[in-house]
Amino acid sequence: MKEDQKIPNPVVRRLGLYYRCLNKLYDEGIEYVASKDIASRLGIKSSQIRKDLSYFGEFGKRGVGYNVENLIKKLETIIGVDKNWNVIIIGAGNIGSALVNYPGLKKEKFNIIGVFDADRSKVGKKIGKLTIQHISQLHEFAKKNIIEIAVIAVPENAAQMVTEELEKLGIKGIVNFAPVKLRTNIPVEEVDITLSFKTLAFKIGREGSR
Amino acid sequence: MKEDQKIPNPVVRRLGLYYRCLNKLYDEGIEYVASKDIASRLGIKSSQIRKDLSYFGEFGKRGVGYNVENLIKKLETIIGVDKNWNVIIIGAGNIGSALVNYPGLKKEKFNIIGVFDADRSKVGKKIGKLTIQHISQLHEFAKKNIIEIAVIAVPENAAQMVTEELEKLGIKGIVNFAPVKLRTNIPVEEVDITLSFKTLAFKIGREGSR
DNA sequence: CAATAATTGTGAACTTAGTCACAATTATTA
DNA sequence: TAATAATTGTGACTAAGTTCACAATTATTG
Numbered sequence: 001m002k003e004d005q006k007i008p009n010p011v012v013r014r015l016g017l018y019y020r021c022l023n024k025l026y027d028e029g030i031e032y033v034a035s036k037d038i039a040s041r042l043g044i045k046s047s048q049i050r051k052d053l054s055y056f057g058e059f060g061k062r063g064v065g066y067n068v069e070n071l072i073k074k075l076e077t078i079i080g081v082d083k084n085w086n087v088i089i090i091g092a093g094n095i096g097s098a099l100v101n102y103p104g105l106k107k108e109k110f111n112i113i114g115v116f117d118a119d120r121s122k123v124g125k126k127i128g129k130l131t132i133q134h135i136s137q138l139h140e141f142a143k144k145n146i147i148e149i150a151v152i153a154v155p156e157n158a159a160q161m162v163t164e165e166l167e168k169l170g171i172k173g174i175v176n177f178a179p180v181k182l183r184t185n186i187p188v189e190e191v192d193i194t195l196s197f198k199t200l201a202f203k204i205g206r207e208g209s210r
Numbered sequence: 211m212k213e214d215q216k217i218p219n220p221v222v223r224r225l226g227l228y229y230r231c232l233n234k235l236y237d238e239g240i241e242y243v244a245s246k247d248i249a250s251r252l253g254i255k256s257s258q259i260r261k262d263l264s265y266f267g268e269f270g271k272r273g274v275g276y277n278v279e280n281l282i283k284k285l286e287t288i289i290g291v292d293k294n295w296n297v298i299i300i301g302a303g304n305i306g307s308a309l310v311n312y313p314g315l316k317k318e319k320f321n322i323i324g325v326f327d328a329d330r331s332k333v334g335k336k337i338g339k340l341t342i343q344h345i346s347q348l349h350e351f352a353k354k355n356i357i358e359i360a361v362i363a364v365p366e367n368a369a370q371m372v373t374e375e376l377e378k379l380g381i382k383g384i385v386n387f388a389p390v391k392l393r394t395n396i397p398v399e400e401v402d403i404t405l406s407f408k409t410l411a412f413k414i415g416r417e418g419s420r
Numbered sequence: 421c422a423a424t425a426a427t428t429g430t431g432a433a434c435t436t437a438g439t440c441a442c443a444a445t446t447a448t449t450a
Numbered sequence: 451t452a453a454t455a456a457t458t459g460t461g462a463c464t465a466a467g468t469t470c471a472c473a474a475t476t477a478t479t480g
Contacts (some may be wrong), residue, residue: 012409013409042391044438050460051459062444062445065456065457080408080411080415081408090296092268097307098308104389105407153351188410190410193314193315194318196401197315198225200384200398202222202289202290203399207382207397220468244427255468257430258469260427260429260430271427271476272429274427274428274476274477275426400435
């Protein structure tokens with residue numbers, strides 16, 4: 001294991017994949033698994049998995065493989081999904097609303113505790129169990145609740161302003177659905193849906209010529 | 211320019227970013243732009259942009275920069291967003307519904323022409339202008355319409371089956387929101403929302419220790 | 421028109437990420 | 451218990467991706 005090192009981004013993303021895969025194996029009642037098996041399920045090389053895990057420790061048993069339950073627990077701690085995360089959503093449009101109702105997040109311990117919008121006509125309406133609040137109430141809300149993660153699901157032109165507001169409130173991380181590069185020092189994860197469609201369009205266009 | 215080459219994935223994704231950035235510049239009325247300016251807006255190196263573009267040709271003028279309007283058109287052709295794409299959505303849950311109403315897609319010429327679900331209680335209901343159809347009607351629908359892209363927004367356990375169905379119908383590309391690795395030869399773009407949250411959680415956890 | 425300034429396009433150098441290959445370890449079988 | 455088979459963890463190697471640095475080009479200024 002390499003101590004105290006910067007972990008490459010691709011490794012971090014794959015940790016999530018491993019976690020997902022191991023949970024499936026667990027549900028299938030499998031107790032021990034070899035890196036080779038995980039690899040074939042995920043369509044990657046087994047050495048990749050072993051190397052990725054080696055950033056964090058030695059979790060396997062030579063000649064045997066990994067204990068599924070144990071490795072899940074280890075990954076939970078490494079990734080940080082052994083705890084609950086409080087999440088707020090800024091922007092109650094299509095994407096914001098979909099996220100509030102999306103069961104996947106709650107299942108992974110990302111609890112949405114508030115939804116905010118600048119549009120006063122939306123304020124007071126309910127999405128699932130949550131009532132849409134006006135963005136001006138955010139500051140007050142932040143005093144009463146610990147907010148760790150914020151989702152930006154506002155139009156592009158409002159995204160930077162929202163980011164700066166969130167920074168002031170001491171939010172620890174942002175998931176950004178707006179198609180802009182945010183200028184901030186907080187960790188940001190970009191989820192750009194139309195960008196994915198464009199990437200796909202490009203690939204389709206190249207399919208023939210390969 | 212390097213002819214007939216495989217284009218690295220990161221390059222493809224950045225093309226989309228450049229396209230987005232150039233459109234903003236165009237809206238701001240800027241006629242010529244230097245790679246340095248685009249770079250600073252996107253938080254990357256200018257040499258990166260120049261090298262990326264060099265895969266496809268020489269679009270700039272030395273000492274001057276790039277003509278914004280011209281480069282937009284070039285990128286449109288390269289990416290493939292100079293044409294309209296017909297898209298169907300499989301799965302009328304939170305995410306599927308959000309996408310139907312999401313204006314960003316239509317704006318980028320990805321036209322959603324059908325929504326399908328396996329749940330008969332949803333069939334007949336409307337999302338925006340579209341009526342949810344039962345998945346069994348997909349085959350018939352595909353005979354009457356050209357479908358190029360399908361979005362998989364069904365639960366994990368149904369995703370692989372749907373994929374195989376789509377493959378049979380000759381769909382050209384898939385945007386996959388289900389948290390599984392799809393086994394297929396069709397180009398797939400993964401959009402894994404909870405994976406993004408997990409990656410963010412990991413980064414937040416490391417913030418202090420850097 | 422010569423000198424200056426700006427900026428591209430790209431080969432070379434460098435950095436990061438991924439794969440190989442094998443000693444070390446564990447379990448199983450004869 | 452010795453031989454065999456499976457599988458990890460990792461250093462060395464290979465590949466992929468990024469940045470540097472500079473000749474080539476264009477526009478502008480005196």
